[in-house]
Amino acid sequence: MTKSEIIERIRDVGVIPIVRASSAAEAIQVVEAITAGGVSLLEITMTVPGAVQVIEQLVKLLWRSDRGRRGHGSGSGSRAGLHRCRRAIHR
Numbered sequence: 001m002t003k004s005e006i007i008e009r010i011r012d013v014g015v016i017p018i019v020r021a022s023s024a025a026e027a028i029q030v031v032e033a034i035t036a037g038g039v040s041l042l043e044i045t046m047t048v049p050g051a052v053q054v055i056e057q058l059v060k061l062l063w064r065s066d067r068g069r070r071g072h073g074s075g076s077g078s079r080a081g082l083h084r085c086r087r088a089i090h091r
Contacts, residue, residue: 009041013040013041015039017039018045019042019043019045020045020047023048023049023050024048024049024050024053024054024057027048027051027054028054028058031044031058044058
């Protein structure tokens with residue numbers, strides 16, 4: 001997607017929920033509730049334990065499945081340091 005397409009998508013959806021959780025399992029449950037409610041964009045904060053693995057799991061479960069054809073998208077937030085940024089980008 002281009003930058004303008006991403007901005008348009010965010011405007012269309014109207015909200016980007018930010019997921020902060022005390023465990024990876026809790027984060028997955030929150031994401032499942034968010035997507036079940038029809039919101040297709042969200043952010044996983046890097047303060048979630050195992051955040052990179054959570055994002056990997058979400059890509060496999062939501063974005064690359066039949067549900068992903070509806071156009072789900074995610075991002076990572078609260079990145080601290082170059083290493084975490086690179087890990088988030090390459091997921």
